[in-house]
Amino acid sequence: MSELSEKIKEAMLTFDQEKIVETIRKCLSDGANPLDLINAITVSFEEIGDMFEKGEIFIPHLMIISEAAKNAIAEHIEPLLKGNAERKTIGRVVIGTVAGDIHDIGKSIVASMLFSAGFEVLDLGKDVPVEDFIKTVKEQNPDIVGMSAMITTTRPMQEKVIEALRSHGLREKVKVVVGGAPVSAEWAEKIGADGYAENAIEAVKLAKKLMEGRS
Ligand code: B12
Incomplete structure (x- = not known):
């Protein structure tokens, strides 16, 4: 684990939201690169996830930590990514976390990074029903559909969306x-x-x- 991830994990394990947000903010003001910081947060979350799996911490802990991380990312990291964005649209992406799944931190990071890379991004949020993906593809005609799934039991929903795209004659369009x-x-x-x-x-x-190759 890098020094940065150690620092963030340590703050996360205080379960003090202000401390978590402040630590992330301070890492930035001390010169951490926003992308390195996102990586460090992801690594810390992996460790936190392992502790949860072992029964060392519980859902309320995860909720405290994830809310703080989400806030810190939205308030302090995303503006930096978006601020660097050179706005020429290179494609349109529809993204969401599949039905039954409320994990949205990683999905939102992907959405922000795509935005900052020049994509127009339509974020459908979390727990997105198959029909909503289909409806949006029909109405918005995106180039790319992105789906996040964080639980083994929600992963099959990605396949369901692909099947639905196929049955609606939309699969070749995106x-x-x-x-x-x-x-x-x-x-x-x-x-x-x-x-x-x-x-x-x-x-x-x-x-x-x-x-590449799309007009
Ligand atoms: C935070 C967290 C929560 C928070 C989520 C808050 C939120 N707003 O997102 C809360 C507390 C709500 C939660 C709830 C639950 N959780 Co949870 N959670 C986590 C944890 C610790 C971190 C996830 C996270 O945000 N990581 C940080 C981000 C930055 O990383 P990331 O999500 O992986 O995203 C990156 C990549 O995956 C990728 N990516 C992500 N999406 C996409 C999409 C596209 C298109 C692309 C290209 C790439 C991409 O890019 C991202 C950025 O680099 C994970 C542990 C883990 N190892 O992932 C468990 C984990 C996912 N949870 C788990 C479980 C079991 C649950 C619950 C079912 C627990 C319960 N008994 O209630 C519930 C699920 C409720 C539901 N119906 O969804 C398990 C899943 C196990 C499994 N194999 O199925 C995990 C793995 C923990 C564990 N080890 O047991 N959880």
Whole structure:
């Protein structure tokens, strides 16, 4: 674990929201690069997730930590990413966390990074029903649909959306990218997605690559 992730994990384990937000803010004012900071937060969350799995911490703890991290990202990190954005739209993305799944921190980071890379991003939020993905694709005609799933039991919803795109005759019109903790390149291939990305930086690279050849 890097020094940055250690620092953030330590703050997270105080379960003090102000302390968590302040630590993240301070890392930035001490010169941490926003992208490194996002990576460090992700690594800290992995450790926190392991502690949760072992029964060392519980849902209320996770909720306190995730709310603080979300606030810190929205208030202090995202403005930096968006501020750097050179606004020329290179494609339109619809993104959301699949039905039954309320994890949205990673999805929102991916959405912000895509925005800052020049994509127009329509974020449908979390717990998004299959029909909402379909309706939005019909109405907004995006280039890419991105789906996040964080639980093994919600992962199959990504496949359901792809099946629904197919049955509505929309599958050939959009590229589909998937991500989230239980998602892998193998899974993406199995369900017929066009790509998988492990993190937000890779997600941007993937989205740009998928735009090649689209008009
Ligand atoms: C925070 C958290 C919560 C918070 C979520 C708050 C929020 N607003 O998001 C709360 C407390 C609400 C929560 C609830 C639950 N959680 Co939870 N949670 C986590 C935790 C600790 C961190 C997730 C996180 O935000 N990580 C930080 C972000 C930055 O990383 P990320 O999400 O992975 O996103 C990155 C990549 O995955 C990728 N990515 C993400 N989405 C997308 C989308 C696309 C298109 C692409 C290309 C890439 C991409 O890029 C992102 C940025 O780099 C994880 C542990 C873990 N290892 O992930 C457990 C974890 C996901 N939760 C888990 C569980 C079990 C639950 C609950 C079912 C618990 C319960 N019994 O109620 C509930 C689920 C409720 C529901 N119906 O959704 C399990 C899932 C286990 C499994 N294999 O299925 C995990 C893995 C913990 C564990 N080890 O047991 N949780």
